[in-house]
Amino acid sequence: SQLAEENLWALSVHEGESVTVNCSYKTSITALQWYRQKSGEGPAQLILIRSNEREKRNGRLRATLDTSSQSSSLSITATRCEDTAVYFCATYHTGGLSGKLTFGEGTQVTVIS
Amino acid sequence: GPKVLQIPSHQIIDMGQMVTLNCDPVSNHLYFYWYKQILGQQMEFLVNFYNGKVMEKSKLFKDQFSVERPDGSYFTLKIQPTALEDSAVYFCASSLPGGLYEQYFGPGTRLTVL
Structure with missing residues (x-):
């Protein structure tokens, strides 16, 4: 069965620094989505990167996808306190028709002022 | 951005209810989903409805x-x-519709079964 997982449970950075969260998965995918979840809220979608894409940017966010190593990363530059959240990767698996997402456990990112 | 709303935010009920x-x-x-997240664990897919x-x-x-969505009203679990x-x-x-469109999530309903 497919499993998406982030590689570290918690990271702390100082405001203004950059941070990278990594994710690995175990089966063939059609796309991978990065989400952010703040305490008491639902996940907010950040970047969707398709299997034929290697990199995608959205403002201060940059996602990469390496299908050969079945891994992805999300980098945040010039971090702000409001970036503090749990960051998840979630995958759409090949052959899926319903849009089912398989989530990783999440990495808590804390930005310290 | 687009918003998904969930009601109630918290529900406490007795087992069996x-x-x-x-x-x-x-x-x-047009695609609707429910996911379940136990405290401290990853979110897991329950169902997709179309x-x-x-x-x-x-x-x-x-x-x-x-699950159902009678007459375009609430999507219910x-x-x-x-x-x-x-x-x-x-x-x-x-x-x-389709498998690769971004899914927008609501804030969640915390269900406590006693």
């Missing part, structure tokens, strides 16, 4: 669970009867 969780999806979305039918469900979607292990946060999501 019925509960209905309500979701107001994004207005032009055009009045369940498209796919996971093993977590027990026989006691049902009903659990009857509830069990202690149903305690979790339930997230609704919606998307445009």
Whole structure:
């Protein structure tokens, strides 16, 4: 069965620094989505990167996808306190028709002022 | 951005009772989802619903669970009867039709079964 997982449970950075969260998965995918979840809220979608894409940017966010190593990363530059959240990767698996997402456990990112 | 609403935000019920969780999806979305998240664990897919039918469900979607969206109103998840292990946060999501459109999530309903 497919499993998406982030590689570290918690990271702390100082405001203004950059941070990278990594994710690995175990089966063939059609796309991978990065989400952010703040305490008491639902996940907010950040970047969707398709299997034929290697990199995608959205403002201060940059996602990469390496299908050969079945891994992805999300980098945040010039971090702000409001970036503090749990960051998840979630995958759409090949052959899926319903849009089912398989989530990783999440990495808590804390930005310290 | 697009908003998914969920009602109620928190529900406490006794084991064996019925509960209905309500979701107001994004207005032009046609795919609807429920996910379950137990505290400290990863979010897990329950079910996907489109055009009045369940498209796919996971093993977590027990026989006691049902979903519907009567007449374009709320998309609901009903659990009857509830069990202690149903305690979790339930997230609704919606998307445009097709498998690779971004799913927008609601804030979740925290269900506590006593």
